[in-house]
Amino acid sequence: MAKTVRKKAGKKDLILEQASRMFREKGFTATSMRDLAESIGIEAASLYNHIQSKSEILQEIIFRTANDCNLHLDTIEIDGKDSIRKIESLIRFHVNMMVNRFDDYHVMINEWIHLSDPYLSTFANQRRSYVQKMEAIIENGVRSKQLKPVLPYVAMLTILSSVRGIEFWHRSSKKIPAQVIEDNLVQHLIGGLKKN
Amino acid sequence: MAKTVRKKAGKKDLILEQASRMFREKGFTATSMRDLAESIGIEAASLYNHIQSKSEILQEIIFRTANDCNLHLDTIEIDGKDSIRKIESLIRFHVNMMVNRFDDYHVMINEWIHLSDPYLSTFANQRRSYVQKMEAIIENGVRSKQLKPVLPYVAMLTILSSVRGIEFWHRSSKKIPAQVIEDNLVQHLIGGLKKN
DNA sequence: CCTACCGATCGGTAGG
DNA sequence: CCTACCGATCGGTAGG
Secondary structure, three states, rough: OOOHHHHHHHHHHHHHHHHHHHHHOOOOOOHHHHHHHHOOOOOHHOOOOOOOEEEEEEEHHHHHHHHHHHHHHOOOOOOOOOHHHHHHHHHHHHHHHHHHHHHHHHHHHHHHHHOOOHHHHHHHHHHHHHHHHHHHHHHHHHHHHOOOOOHHHHHHHHHHHHHHHHHHHHHHHHOOOHHHHHHHHHHHHHHHHHHO | OOOHHHHHHHHHHHHHHHHHHHHHHHHHHOOOOOOOOOOOOOOOHHHOOOOOHHHHHHHHHHHHHHHHHHHHHHHHHHHHOHHHHHHHHHHHHHHHHHHHHHHHHHHHHHHHHOOOHHHHHHHHHHHHHHHHHHHHHHHHHOOOOEEOOOOOHHHHHHHHHHHHHHHHHHHHOOOOOOOHHHHHHHHHHHHHHOOO
């Protein structure tokens, strides 16, 4: 019986994994439950033994991923590094998400609009809270004169967006190793912020 | 008769304009022809007097917008400004697209995956050519020692992505004027590139 | 996990 | 520009 339970959990994970990949490739709306079932090797109706609805799949992917981001930010806030180290840790975390959990991260960023109502506003609130915390970290760096007098809002935008740009690298031939992209991006972004 | 022609052209423009807005808000796949028709005040079947298919609408929006980007880049390449001025012009152009033609630009960047096959590869080729030209401009700046020794690929990624981040500003309360965002982003990005 | 099937909605056409 | 309608496909359920 323990085996049955483990088996079922494994199947749901498989569904979420395949769904994440397909939602990233074709978008949530353009992916049908029949497409998803076929990629796993079962009939569409059988999916509903493991999940409640198509929407539920999207919710699980997005909130699982968002939660990892929130946990990392909380970790950063409590250990007393200076602003620049905090920002560097943020950049490296997001680059790693983009590289190692590409599907989940991409779905969170691009498909959240298709969440339905209680979840949609929950996600929007979480995201607002997240960027406000990031801006606070940057603002502290500006006040302590570690950083140039940038607008925290613009700096936050630049950091999060640049990481998102790695999607393009992911899609392309990837001649450049991930670690080189990461280090260069850190240098590039911190270089634009740090006071010399 | 001239009046009829003008009227028809106006109607098609109206369809493209509404479609661009709805594709941006809900995505191409999630927008139905009935949704689109309703926003204009006609029946879905009547749309087909002005356009051939749903795909054609997406194609027109995307290639019209891509063409404007390509034309601007060509303009930049022929007038003999130095690398930094060229890059600044690029940043300001894309920020302006994001601010003033938000729907079209957003649809091009986010919905191109839903182009069907001859158009899909044409777009991919155009985009590859565009970023290669951008990288060449940056590489020239590095060689002439105007810029720090950055990887052109990473710098290109950062610039295009940062502009894309303005989407977030667009969606939010917009307390900060567009011109301030634009100037700050230019300063921020050029500051990270320029050799002091 | 499957077969069989539901009502709803999709993009698009015919014919006026 | 509309009414009327097409075949296909959608998310999901019943019943085993």
